[in-house]
Every structure is written in structure tokens, then in C-alpha cells.
Amino acid sequence: MNTTIVIPTYNEKDNIGPLLEELQKVFKNIKDFNMSILVVDDNSPDGTADIVRSKIKRYKNIHLITGEKQGLGAAYVRGFKYAMEKLKAEVVFEMDADFQHNPNDIPRFLEKISEGYDYVLGSRYVKGGSVPQNWGLHRKFFSFFGGWFARVVLGTKNVKDYTTGFKASRVKGYLDAINLSKILSKTFAYKIHLLYEMLCLKAKTIEIPINFVDREKEKSKSNVLREFKESMKVVLILRYRKNERFFKVCIVGAIGAFIQLVFASVLVTILGYNKAVLSNVLATEIAILANFFINNAWTFSDKKIVNLKILVKKLPMFNFLSLGSIAIQAIVMVAGTKFLNVESLFPYLSIVVVGILLGLIWNFTMYTKVVWRGK
Secondary structure, eight states, X not given: OEEEEEXXXXXXXXXXXXHHHHHHHHHTTOOSOEEEEEEEXXXXXXXXXXXXXXXXXXXXXXXXXXXXXOOHHHHHHHXXXXXXXXXXXXXXXXXXXXXXXXXXXXXXXXXXXXXXXXEEEEESSSTTOBOOTTOOHHHHHHHHHHHHHHHHHHXXXXXXXXXXXXXXXXXTTTGGGSOGGGXXXXXXXXXXXXXXXXXXXTOOEEXXXXXXXXXXXXXXXXXXXXXXXXXXXXXHHHHHHHTHXXXXXXXXXXXXXXXXXXXXXXXXHHHOGGGHHHHHHHHHHXXXXXXXXXXXXXXXXXXXXXXXXXXXXXHHHHHHHTHHHHHHHHHHHHHHHHHSOOOSHHHHHHHHHHHHHHHHHHHHHHIIIIITSOO
């Protein structure tokens, strides 16, 4: 099975040579996998690429591509594409160039791939894993809390280390199914988006413990606070995308609620508070019609009804199904006016709001399951 280890570099002249030699030693004990290395160098001014070229003369399984420095995520995307298209990789590794990831762990990753796993994560936060003891409290906090935040917000609580940089991914049906050009971050936070996409593809995932260590030479290049902020941004964008239709329905619902409140106020003023139920039913119907056309044009634009005959058919269906919302709100209004003294606008509108919230649940279900079920 063709396997490529992608290693981004920038000013790694002291590390890259020893790492490439160490990897070659590890490869000698690996069977059933055709191992290769792809170094993605961002035009390092310290001569990192020249060291790699010297190793290429000795080892045919080492490859090099260069490019302008755009960030860690951008480098990995270039590397992934090259590995899949040029090297015909069936498994792709992500690995640091600075010995923070132990080359001797690679066979453990491949063992899990052989067992049928599609995505193997080197985890610092499962039993047996660790982070450097000399990490400052702030770095430990940002690392742990960032992963926790991503898990909770994105609803993927089965993964403990969301920001690990040591991974093995199966290509067919998984890495090759991701639009790498649309990865949100060109920097550190690419890890979160890529992991999220793999999980959405239902990749069979497992975490194995790794001992993450500090750089042996020079200081870390990372800016912890900047990486944390970028990660939070990516997580929130992904969450919005995951529930984009729901958020749109809520917005349209708010518009409909405003329309309903306005008409309910006008109608109850004209008809009198003894006609509160009728006023609310009429206002609800007006809001429902508005919601249909706004949702058709915006919320469900990918399933937009443009054919006039279908529109004529769907509009009564939408209205009929929305009777559930009208019924719910009417029941709430009847119950509310029975138990509350509705002799002024505020208690009346309070009951209307409760009915709207309960009706929204019904409406959203009907929108997605029936009216805009498919094109």
C-alpha cells in the first residue's frame, strides 16, 4: 500500500537531515507498505531544501516540493494533493519535522490502518499519551480547552485530541473526497477542519497514545494565542455551516414572528381582546405565507421551487402543514387567556411568543421533511 509521509518545513536545516535518516531506519522494519517521504518546504532561507536534495540523491523514496510561505495548513494541502496525484498515495501521514513526533510510532499507525481503520490520530490526551512537562500552564490550558471547545461545539465528543499534528489518513473515499482548496485555515487551525471533514465522511477513527515532546533544537515557532483564536474561529464557522439551514429558518422565523406580532397587535386592537384567538390565527396565517416565500428564496435556495405548477401545488401543502403551527398557537392562546388576565397588550403578546416558539419546532420539521424534502 503506497504510503506517503508529508512533512512541511521552514528553516529546519538542523532537524530535517537527521529526521530523514531516522525515518529510513524505521522503514526497514515495515512490511506491506511502500513508504515514501514528501518534504514541503516553504523556500526556507536557511538551506533546508538543499539538505533534502542531498538526501534525494541517496534515497529514491524522498521527494521535495517548494513554494512560498503561506502557513502550515497551506503547506499540508499542497503536500496532500501532490502525494495523491503524483505519488499515488493510498495512505497519507501528517508529521512535524522537528522530532516532536516520534518516527518509531509510525508502525503503530500502520498497524491500525491494516486493521481497517481509515483515520489514525496520535493523541496526547488518551491514556498513555502526554504533553511536555515543561509546557507553561497557559499553553496546556489553550491546548486542552481548544480541543474541548471543538468537541463540544461540533458535537464530536468521541475524539479527545482535536489539534494533534500526527495522523494517518486513508485516501480512497476519505482524503480524496475532501475539497482541500476549501479548508478554512492556512495555518495551525487546518487540523480542526480536516479532522471534522474526515469525521463527517464517517471515517473509522481511532486515537493511539503518543508522547509529544518539545523541539530538540531552537524554540517553537508557534504563537499559542494566535493559534487559539484562529482555532475558535474555524470551529464557529464549521458549526454555522453544519446548522446553516437551521439558523436561516430561525432568522426567517424571527421575521415571521415580527410580522405576526405586528398584525396580531393591529387586529386585536381592531377586533377587541375578546377576539384574541381569531386575531392571532389571522396574524399567524399572514406570517406563514411570508415565511414560505422567504424560505423558498433563501433558506432552501438549493431546493428552490421555481416551476409555477409545483409552486401552486406546494403552497397549499405548506399552508396545510402549517395548520399544525396554527393549532399549537391557538391552543397556547386559549390556555393562556384562560389562566391569565389578558386585558392589555403585554400579557397577550407574551402568550403569542410562547406559541411562536412551540410552532417553530413543528414548522421546521415540516419544512425539511415534507415541503423541501428534495428538488
